[in-house]
Each structure stands twice: as C-alpha cells, then as structure tokens.
Amino acid sequence: MKNLVLIGGGHSHAIALRLFGIYPLANDIQITLITDVTDAPYSGMLPGHILGHYSFKECHIDLVNLAKFSQANLVVDQAVNLDLANKQVLCQNHPPIDFDWLSIDIGSTPATSEIMGVDQYAIAAKPVPQFLTHWQQLLTSLESDRAIPTERPLRIGIVGGGAGGVELAFTIKSRIESILRSQGLSPMLLEIHLLHRQATLMTGYPAKVGKRFEQVLLDQGIYVHLRETVNLIKPDSDNQSEQYPLQTPKIIGCESGFTLQCDRIFWLTNATAPPWIRDSGLPTDQKGFILINNKLQSISHPHIFATGDIASSISHPSPKAGVFAVHQGKPLFRNLQRVSSGQPLVPFYPQKQHLSIIGTGYRTESSEKYLQAIVAWGGLCFGPSKLLWSWKESIDRQFIEQFRG
Template identity: 55%
Template sequence: MQASHPIVKDLVLIGGGHSHAIALRMFGMNPLPGVRITLITEASDTPYSGMLPGHVAGFYSREECHIDLRRLAQFSQAQLYIDQAIGLDLENKQVICAHRPPVAFDVVSIDIGSTPATITVPGATEYAIPAKPISQLLAHWDQFVENVKQNPRQPIRIGVVGGGAGGVELTLSLQSHLQSILKQHCLDLEIHLFHRDAEVMSTYNAWVRRHFHKILQQRGVQLHLQETVSEVQLHKVVCESGLKVECDRIFWVTQASAPPWLRASGLATDADGFIQVNDYLQSISHPDVFAAGDIATMIHHPRPKAGVFAVRQGKPLFENLQRSLQQKSLKPYKPQKQYLSLIGTGDGKAIATRGSFGFGPSQLLWHWKDWIDRRFMERFSNLPEIKQGDRNQNNSLLISSPHPSTPVCSTEDTSARNWLPLTPRPSTMRCAGCGSKIGSTVLARVLARIQHEQPRVNRQDILIGLDAPDDAAVIQVPANLAMVHTIDYFRALINDPYLFGQISANHCLSDIFAMGAVPQSALAIATLPYALEAKVAETLFQLLSGAIKVLADVNTPLVGGHTTEGAELAFGLSCNGLVHPDRLLRKSGMQPSQVLILTKALGTGTLFAAQMRQKAKGKWIDTAVESMLLSNAAAATCFLEHEATACTDITGFGLLGHLIEMIQASHVAVELQMSAIPVLDGAIETTQQGIVSSLHSENLRVSRYISNLTKVENHHYYPLLFDPQTSGGLLAALPQQKANDCLATLRKLGYSDCQIIGEVKEKS
C-alpha cells in the first residue's frame, strides 16, 4: 500500500480472466504513477483454459494450470478484493459487490468470462454439474475422482450434455482419467454424450467434425446425436425422443451466457447479454468501461468465445487502459480472423486445425500444445522479484521461568481525541504535525456514509461519541466494574483496506478478550496514503467499514479517533473493556498440572514475509487471512466457562515470547509438545527457506529459557515459536479435567485449529 505518488485515479478490474492477468503483469512492469489498481475476483487464483482439459485428464496439477492472482496483484502493486461483483452503479461510478461496500472507480474493466446459460430444462439445476464457473466444475470433479479412488466397487456411468468443442474435449479428458483408475480394478466405464445437432463440434470444419466423431466412437463413447434433453432426474437423463439413460454423474456443457447484472446496469449488450465494445475494447455506451475476453463482443469484429482471443486482447487492453487514464487517444485492435487450435484428445495426443486445415491426432502436437501452455504460465509463475529495500527426535520443549529482573513488555494504554480536525489540507507540499490530518470535509463525508451504510451500535453508556462530536468521547463506567485499556497500531499487511480494517480490529480487541473483559468502545487511528480528497475518502471508508463490521459483532461502537496522511496505509484501535475484578484473566494465573490450549495456528509472520518476497502461494495467504478474520470473542467466553485461570493473546512477540511472560508472572515452568502446535499451511515451507519476519531475530532471544534447547532447535516447528502473529489466537491455562470439553466446544465455535499444546509444571 506504499504510495510514492499521490493517488489521483482508480482503475478497477472486475474478474481475473486471461486478459486481465496479462494486463496486470504489464502494469507491474510498466506502473502508472498516481493510479491505484484494484482487482475484484471471486477467488485468489484463476484457471488457464488451455490447460484445464489436461488437468481433468490427470496430466496437470491444479497449481500448474491456475494463475496465482495474489502473487500477480502483489507484483503489480494492485489491491486484491476477494468478492463477487453483482452490479454496476454507472452514475456514481461504483462496483456493487456481494459481501463488501461498493468500490469506486474512474475507469473499470470487465473480464469475468461467461456463465452458464439459464438452464430451463427441468431438474438440470438440481442434478447436473455445469461447466461454468470452472472453479465449481473442478471442485465437483476432484471430489468425484477422490470418491472413485476410495470406493472403486462398481461400474461408472457418465453423461455429458453438449457436443460442442468444450463438451467433446471434457468427455475425452474425463474418460481418460477415469479409465486409468478403473482399469486397476477391472471395472467398466460407460460414457454418454448428448447433442441436439447431427454432428459434434458443429462450429469447426468438416475434417475436424469427422475426426472427432471417429475418435469418440473408437474410444467407446456412446453418441446420442439429434437428441434434445428434456429432463434431468436423479442419476438419469431424459430426452424428447423418449430416450432415458442412467448416469451416475451428469455434466452440463451447453451454450453459456453473460450474468444479467451487466445489462441491468445500463451497459449496451448484445442479445445474449455480452458487453458490446468497439475496436478499443471500450463499451459503446460508457467510455469509462472496458471489457475483454468471453464477456465482450466486438461489434465490428465478432469472433467465437475462445481463449486465444482473450489472451491476444491482454496487451491492447493494457495499452488502452493506460491511455484512457492518461486521457490520450486510444489505439484500435483488430483480432485475426483465423487462428490455430490445438485440441487435446485426452490421451496425450492433440489435433491441430486452422480454417479448413486439420492434422492429427499425434503426440507431437500434444507436446507442442503443452510447450505453448507451459510457456504462457511461466509468465506468471516466474515474476521478477520486487525489491523491498530496508523491509526486510524429541518433541518436548521445556521452559523455565525467566529471571525476575528480565523486563517484560506490556500493551500501552492511551487515549485520543474525537475526530474534529480543523486544519485544511495543503494543496502542494505535505505538512507535518496537525497539518497532516485528513480534512474535516472528507471526514464528515466518510462518517456520514458510514452511519448510513454500516451497522450502528447504540449503547446507553456512551455519553458522547460520533453522533455528537466533541473534544473527546465520554464513556460511563458502571459501578463495581473495572475498565481495561489497550491499543495497537500497525502498517497494512494486506492490500485490501476493508479486510485490513477487520483484521486490525480483531487484533486490537484480542487484548480485551484475553483479560476476560467485554469491549465497550473503541477509538481509531489511521494513516492514509497521499491522494486526492476523493481517493482518501474512499480508502478511509473501506478501512472503517471493515473495522466497524468487527466492532458491531461484539456490540462495540467506534466513538472517535485520529487521522493523518503518510506514505502507506496503517491503522489501529484504542479499545476499552469492562470486567468485574473477580473475573479478570491474567498472565499470572497459571497453576501446575493445568494444560495449555492454543486457539489458532501459527505462521502469519513468515507467510506475509514470504508474500513480500513473492514466495508465498495464494492459497497459503487465503488460509492465513481466514484465520486472522476469526474473532477471539467466543474463545474467551469458552475459556471462562471452562474455568481458565490465565490467558494471553499471541501477537508480536510470538508464542514463546508471550508464554514466557505468563511463566514469569506465574512462577512456574511449562512443557510444550512441539508436534501438537497448530501451524498454518505453508509456514513450514517458508521458514525452511529462511524466510522470517523482521521481528523474528528479536523474538529469538527468549530461546535462552528453553532447558533442552539442543534437542529441539532442529525441529521443523521450532522457528515458528518465535514467529510474530497478527490477529493470533488465545493461549489459556485451565484444569486438565475441563480440557477435552473445552476443545470440543471451541471446535464447534469455529476454532478448527485449536489444540492442547502443553502442560504447566512446578518451577525447578
């Protein structure tokens, strides 16, 4: 989120299709100063269509045929929003999303591919597996293959509806993979292909149609041509002719269409709902909207919905997006009329066709296709490394109490003023001091929008808050309750301000939960990247929306805060909570014979250090983000209900650093079971590559308190004991007899990684 140039324009890319992937890579190689790029996509990776049949046939792993959009966004310095676009507000220039606030744009580009055509055939929606979206198809397919491997007990019958190129290639690929599995168990495979036309692949030349018809027959596929499916029942396909065929799985590969929200937004579309674009890949109705790939129809050069055109459109799309943002004249693009198609036959061979020409099938053509596809994917797997500058046998672990004179860090308590900045923002040089605040007009606009669009928390004990801003918030403290204060603030570790707001709020509230308290109110402190007022307002709105979402879940209002401008996004909260003094959970409460339960897996420090170096897989970061978005509120309540006597949250000092604080305060020792410690996916791989957080070396100093250091320091979990955590889990000590019930309850509450990781011992 660093901003060496003030943000002046927002480019939003909807969808992670081939054209956008290429454009993002080119933006990474040729950044446009002052332009903030945001990619909105439903998943952190995107399939490459050229390799999908090979994946279904078992020739490629999932990773080999998917582009990692997290790494690509990191390379291009783009914000990555994992969400589904469901609408466009073209008047206010906003993208409407399913699970987050609207996203503002100056220029928007759409590359979401096609979606399944509306299935009107009775039963098809319930009992058939559509080919689009591809992610769902692959999820069904992978699960089906795994079930066949685990239970190969009877013959399998597969039905494929649709005899176009996609249906034929899918049929041959899944047949090849399933036969290789069933052959080992001497089981039969029966495949039926249903097609309403007289020939398969009717959009291709006669030579291709004849050869694929012959291949399907030779491979034993039962062709049902000129058969229109009229109904799909559970494990049965019914045709208009009266034909009924039993099928264990039914794949639906018929004509696709565009999502209805595109036309509903007011964009000019063709009869099938695809966006109509001119020779610049620009909407013919809205010049600030661009589109490419299957979702677009070039009105002067209509072409089939084929991946080759999406790939070829990547560079001209990038050039015209840059030109549009710079208000330069656009460059026309004319796609080729004829193109080479290499179509796999599922058995390590391929057919080549161009125009009326055809050749194959042959293994040489498959190797050629494989070389082309792998070369394309290498463009995204071997991205240039981003320079970061200065940012840079025995499973038991015995820990003794530190020396009493060892200093122990604690959370800083502080307070802040309400939002009421009066200093206007300078138009040229950036001031320090109070001159670096965000302007009052921007704040007023953002807070008004927040109060209108976000959930509000009304508490009687908030006497003065954002509803009536003053010099400070005023909070009433009920009699017989103690107030708990905490503050945290840090730079963004993820390039999505809405998610970062949620993660930061969870992190900051964890100290309240760890003390056994209930949060009452929060003050925010935010540093926003230099930008035009409208861009600052958009970032602040996304950030606060995320934080307020988490605060609302625990009935905690945001009552004020402070803002400033800086080179990069940073955020934090000062939180207060209430607790009866007799119910406080403290670090000093550990007792011998108790067990230790950790609620979340370790590894966020090393994983995000790896992400900065382009070394982390997108799915690793997905899992880490999911963990950081999990609140510790329910876990704290669970620990209290199961008689926990001590608790802390695992954050910057790592598991061992925070545990040492508990050991020192309780005057005990602890035995940890290394193999029981939960670890996030990918964390072992990154630490084994020597990738650790910049705070790791400082945290490593507490290793001197490990009694059997030489026996455990080579354990592959060992580096993660010192890994600083963001929005980490709670660590609690409780009686052994309560531990199993507590674990079971925690898992029901969603803490799937929680584990008993050790036992409290007498100090020796």
C-alpha cells in the first residue's frame, strides 16, 4: 500500500479531494487528509458571512463529508513538522504518519508576533475559526445594547490595507451600522480606521486600483491612514472601562509618532508561514513559504507538493489570495494522479492577471437595502454596484455548491 498524504483542507485540497472522489486513484493508494478543522472556510464568502449574509454552513466546506466522498482517511489534528528522511508527517496528537507523496495546503496567517502587543490586544484575521469566535463575541456584546457606547463613537482599527483589510473595513462598517440602526442609534456612533504602511491601498494591485478603493472608503466615511507603520499596541491605562467591556480601549502606536485609540483592533498585515515549515528542511523563501516549481513540487523534494498561500512559486510568484489556491486545485489533482501512477507531470501556468471582486457592504437607497461590490481587473476598476455583487454571489455559490451533497 502506498500513501498520499494531504496536510490542510485549504482550497486546492478541497478541489483535489472532490476530484479524487470522482476519479479514484489505484486501489493500492490510500489518501489521508490531516486537518486541524472539520469545516474549512471558503475565503470568497467569508466577508459575506461577517456581514450576516451567509450562514456558517453556507460558507464552509464540510471536510468530514468530503473525506468520505474521496475515500480518504481523515485525521483531525495539527501537523507540527516533517521527518523528511523517514517520509513522515509529525502531528500534535497522533503518531507519525507515513507518506510516499505529500501535499501541503495550510494557508498563511498575518504576522502578529513581530510587533509588541499585537498577540494580546489585536484580533488576527487568521486562523479563521479564532477570528470568527472574536467577531461573534463582538456582535453579541453589540446586540446586548448595554455594550454600545453613547458618549463617544465605538472605534475600530483595521491594520493592513491589502484586499483582505479593505474588504473587512467595508464589511465591519456595514454590519455594525445595521446593528446600531436596528437599535434606533445613529451610525455616527461608529468610526472605522484603516491603517496601511504603503502610500496606496490594495498591495499587489496597480496604484490606480488602490486610489479607487481609497476614494470609495472615504465616501463611506471610513478613515484611511496611509504610510503608517504600526509598531506597538498597548492598553490605554487612563481609560479602562469596567462598565463597557467593548470600550476597554487600546492605543495603536505608529513609527511616525501617530497614535490612535481604538476599542477593537483587527490585524491583517503581511502573510507569514508557520515556523515548522522552515524547520522541516524544505527550501523556503525569505518569509518561510515553500519554494515550488511550475509543477507545484518542492524544488528539493519532488514527492512533496505545495499550493495556496503556503507555496511560493519560483517561476510565477502570485499574491496570497484564495483565488490562486482555487486555480491550483485541478492542476494539483492532475499531478498527484500522475506522480502516483509514474507518469510525467504537467506544468501549471497561472493567469497573468486575475479578477478580484471585493464586497463593499450594504447600501440603502429609498428604503431598499442591497449589497454592492467593486471589480478590479489589472489596472481597471468598476463599481461599486449591486450587479457586481450579484455576479460575485453567483460565482461563490456555484463554487461552494460543488462540495454539497
């Protein structure tokens, strides 16, 4: 019996597993999925979930069902290292798992530990389950009206103005404003501040796109602080509030000397890789992401594959976004099929430009409330418009639907 082991239920692995269910491997190959969660979030629908538009189930892939469908062993555990010499995955709670071929799709997390106070006082956008727990707690406190301040605005800071941070700013604003309105309170009681290190938002996109998003954020009353590098987060000791837990304020400090008092801080800066990847001995880039060739293989270990955020392609570098992990799903499946049957692998060439559809939250017009989105394609931007949101919704629903049933 040979073993194909997949670590992480990321987007590429979800697609590959579904295809293994439809086109099974030879009988003497056992697939094992090691995942630390049983429900994998689909990034495209996450902002819609934060808005309250999609339920948890609607925007998550059930990995238990998917593993059953693909006849994979499911190991619910966290991989903590690799023993490359003995071809084993080391797990937190299970004995080592042998592999003949290995594929890694474990995503990334925002860099939090480099800056003082971030781990204690900010909410990282990933891992997603922890982020959603914090978000739910915030919603629960806001919905119990005692937690809503009336003497000064509730101030939310979002650090990191890439696509994720920009979309989160729109989303959080929309959701909290809806709660305020439902309680008969003014939306002016909310302030959203987006801090970004660079001169334009939307890292990895042309400056024109960043400028367009900046304008739409400003139009919505979101404060944008550009060229601000956060170097400290600490509690505001002068303003501890026992009465309103939400209002126990923190201070964001920046290298420029700029400071901002916030009630909640969301952290979405540079994506990083877990340290065990580098410790495993696989060659990585400077940030610790696995270096892969255009066949999605580790550049040193051809029986090890990596896709999604955790991979860094030497020939086709791409930003860390779910859309790339999705595009790599089918090519990964094909090459795993081929490597396990001794056939030559095929290269994968990602699209030069990708389409991004970013939700910009609710808009209310003559008592009609609807969602909007902006499309960015290369240097072009369209929207915000209701039609673009409908388009995004139909793409996302179609994607997630393939994992149902």
